[in-house]
Amino acid sequence: MxxxxxxxxxxxxxxxxxxxxxxxxxAITSGELEPGRHLVETELSEMLQIxxxxxxxxxxxxxxxxxxxxxxxxxxxVRHLDAKExxxxxxxxxxxxxxxxxxxxxxxxxQHVIGSLRSAIEAMAAAEQSSLQDRVESDLEFHRTLCRxxxxxxxxxxxxxxxxxxxxxxxxxxxxxxxxNMSVDRHYDIVAAIETGDASLARNTIREHMETAAANLVA
Amino acid sequence: MxxxxxxxxxxxxxxxxxxxxxxxxxAITSGELEPGRHLVETELSEMLQIxxxxxxxxxxxxxxxxxxxxxxxxxxxVRHLDAKExxxxxxxxxxxxxxxxxxxxxxxxxQHVIGSLRSAIEAMAAAEQSSLQDRVESDLEFHRTLCRxxxxxxxxxxxxxxxxxxxxxxxxxxxxxxxxNMSVDRHYDIVAAIETGDASLARNTIREHMETAAANLVA
DNA sequence: TACACTCGATCTGTTAACAGTCGATGGTAC
DNA sequence: GTACCATCGACTGTTAACAGATCGAGTGTA
Numbered sequence: 001m002x003x004x005x006x007x008x009x010x011x012x013x014x015x016x017x018x019x020x021x022x023x024x025x026x027a028i029t030s031g032e033l034e035p036g037r038h039l040v041e042t043e044l045s046e047m048l049q050i051x052x053x054x055x056x057x058x059x060x061x062x063x064x065x066x067x068x069x070x071x072x073x074x075x076x077x078v079r080h081l082d083a084k085e086x087x088x089x090x091x092x093x094x095x096x097x098x099x100x101x102x103x104x105x106x107x108x109x110x111q112h113v114i115g116s117l118r119s120a121i122e123a124m125a126a127a128e129q130s131s132l133q134d135r136v137e138s139d140l141e142f143h144r145t146l147c148r149x150x151x152x153x154x155x156x157x158x159x160x161x162x163x164x165x166x167x168x169x170x171x172x173x174x175x176x177x178x179x180x181n182m183s184v185d186r187h188y189d190i191v192a193a194i195e196t197g198d199a200s201l202a203r204n205t206i207r208e209h210m211e212t213a214a215a216n217l218v219a
Numbered sequence: 220m221x222x223x224x225x226x227x228x229x230x231x232x233x234x235x236x237x238x239x240x241x242x243x244x245x246a247i248t249s250g251e252l253e254p255g256r257h258l259v260e261t262e263l264s265e266m267l268q269i270x271x272x273x274x275x276x277x278x279x280x281x282x283x284x285x286x287x288x289x290x291x292x293x294x295x296x297v298r299h300l301d302a303k304e305x306x307x308x309x310x311x312x313x314x315x316x317x318x319x320x321x322x323x324x325x326x327x328x329x330q331h332v333i334g335s336l337r338s339a340i341e342a343m344a345a346a347e348q349s350s351l352q353d354r355v356e357s358d359l360e361f362h363r364t365l366c367r368x369x370x371x372x373x374x375x376x377x378x379x380x381x382x383x384x385x386x387x388x389x390x391x392x393x394x395x396x397x398x399x400n401m402s403v404d405r406h407y408d409i410v411a412a413i414e415t416g417d418a419s420l421a422r423n424t425i426r427e428h429m430e431t432a433a434a435n436l437v438a
Numbered sequence: 439t440a441c442a443c444t445c446g447a448t449c450t451g452t453t454a455a456c457a458g459t460c461g462a463t464g465g466t467a468c
Numbered sequence: 469g470t471a472c473c474a475t476c477g478a479c480t481g482t483t484a485a486c487a488g489a490t491c492g493a494g495t496g497t498a
Contacts, residue, residue, distance in 0.1 A: 015293070015481065041450070051483045052450090053272050060279050066376065073490075074234070074450055088371040091318060099314040152307040154384065157285065158377055165373065234451065260480070270453045271480090292460070293480055444495080453486075463476080468469105 016050045021058040023048060028067050028078055029167035030133075035080040039068065065164045079168065083218040086169045090214035093166060094207050096159050097143060101202035103150040104194050113149050117191045120145045125184050136170055139182045146190075173217040186212075235269050240277040242267060247286050247297055248386035249352075254299040258287065284383045298387065302437040305388045309433035312385060313426050315378050316362060320421035322369040323413050332368050336410045339364045344403050355389055358401045365409075392436040405431075 014022075024044070027033045045055045059076060062068045069079045081089075104113050120142040127138045140163065147159040186209050193202035233241075243263070246252045264274045278295060281287045288298045300308075323332050339361040346357045359382065366378040405428050412421040 017481080040448085042448090053275075053452095053484090054482060056272075056450095057276055057279050060276050061283055064280055064283050064380070066373070085373065088373045091322070091371060092315070092373050092377055095314045095318040096311070099310060103310070152310060154285070154304065154307045154311050154381070158311055158381070161283070161380060162373070162377070236451080259478085261478090272454090272482095273452060275480095439498105441498085442496090444493105446491105446493085448491085449489090451486105451488080454484095456481105456483080458481080459479090461476105461478085463474100465472105465474085467472085 016054050017057050020048050020050055031171050033078050035078050037078045039076045067164045081168055081172050086218050087214050089165045090210050094210035098203040098206045100147045100150050101206050102199040105197050105199040105202050114195050121187045135182050169217055235273050236276050239267050239269055250390050252297050254297050256297045258295045286383045300387055300391050305437050306433050308384045309429050313429035317422040317425045319366045319369050320425050321418040324416050324418040324421050333414050340406045354401050388436055
């Protein structure tokens with residue numbers, strides 16, 4: 001974490017628990033807390049300048065998001081993903097986003113949806129020369145938008161529960177591999193498929209996109 | 220909860236937090252804590268005979284499972300599902316179980332899988348004259364098995380995150396409607412489809428099963 | 439040297455108490 | 469009667485401290 005003594009948690013209005021949650025999530029998905037790293041509650045609470053009780057609530061949530069794995073006696077460590085797990089995560093991700101695409105295809109009026117998705121892609125294009133971090137953000141934002149636009153809160157929530165694992169997968173692969181998965185063109189293909197309203201085309205496009213991405217990550 | 224003064228949490232070896240989690244989940248999905256019911260931490264901690272700190276960790280998890288919804292200032296209440304939400308939940312469920320079925324179809328040797336699934340259906344058949352509670356349990360156990368057999372831990376975890384919502388959906392509908400969704404025959408169809416190895420047949424069978432179930436629940 | 443035992447450090451599980459905030463209640467001025 | 473204000477009660481947010489368990493170092497003995 002950035003500077004053990006600094007007040008890592010800023011002066012926002014959210015609860016300390018939420019701030020801790022965000023800080024820990026960022027630390028894990030950025031690799032600052034590397035996979036396999038053992039987490040000690042007293043250390044973390046000191047770093048984050050919050051009490052253990054508050055910290056533990058945040059840890060429970062991270063555990064359920066799959067960013068932490070519990071060892072014997074409640075010892076928590078940063079989850080380590082192997083190639084199979086990454087493929088598995090992307091399989092589930094593909095299933096969820098396929099559902100999203102299919103749902104959007106079935107909407108009678110998709111113009112608004114298409115517009116929103118195109119905007120998201122433009123944001124990706126604008127970030128093409130930025131840091132990897134920014135590019136990943138805009139990429140994930142596109143896919144999150146895909147789920148959000150369905151209006152299916154459960155779908156969005158399930159996807160977001162997976163988001164941390166997705167980020168870890170990308171981080172696991174490292175810079176060189178992560179780059180290839182964020183082609184703007186491929187995302188236009190997805191939007192184009194949705195625009196036609198052809199659900200199986202949209203589904204196949206998503207699935208291919210995900211299979212390619214997963215394959216690149218574990219290569 | 221059963222008898223406010225009784226030591227609801229037995230003498231198991233699991234942590235108090237896990238016991239509380241299980242007890243609350245059961246109370247919610249059984250309707251003992253009815254949808255919309257406002258939850259007060261001090262009340263619950265007294266009922267469960269645990270401290271608020273421990274209780275709060277369990278509440279965070281239930282919140283993320285979608286059994287509780289947060290109101291202003293962190294006030295929690297039992298989530299209330301409307302018809303659309305039930306349909307949405309079953310859409311996601313269908314997507315996940317379709318992935319499970321497809322994954323199983325792609326296994327080179329499915330005999331062991333088929334055997335396990337048949338056993339699960341036999342358990343359902345054996346429970347046909349039992350209470351609705353038992354029948355729901357055996358039904359969910361079949362579907363959980365479907366996900367577990369894929370060996371995709373992420374898929375199983377996503378499904379289990381949805382399980383509470385599924386139970387609430389069934390409860391919401393009440394006895395009369397819930398009954399129709401647990402036909403043994405329909406489940407044999409699913410297994411038969413997997414046995415043929417025809418992924419799209421399996422997927423369609425699952426999806427029809429889910430659509431029928433959701434339609435019955437909201438009827 | 440090998441083995442067993444004790445002591446101590448380390449961490450998690452759990453609890454009780456304090457603090458701040460929002461809403462309701464009741465009283466008072468106009 | 470109404471509007472405003474003070475006070476009180478009810479909850480959540482947060483914290484520090486206690487308890488119990490496990491692991492390893494170090495010591496004593498055969």
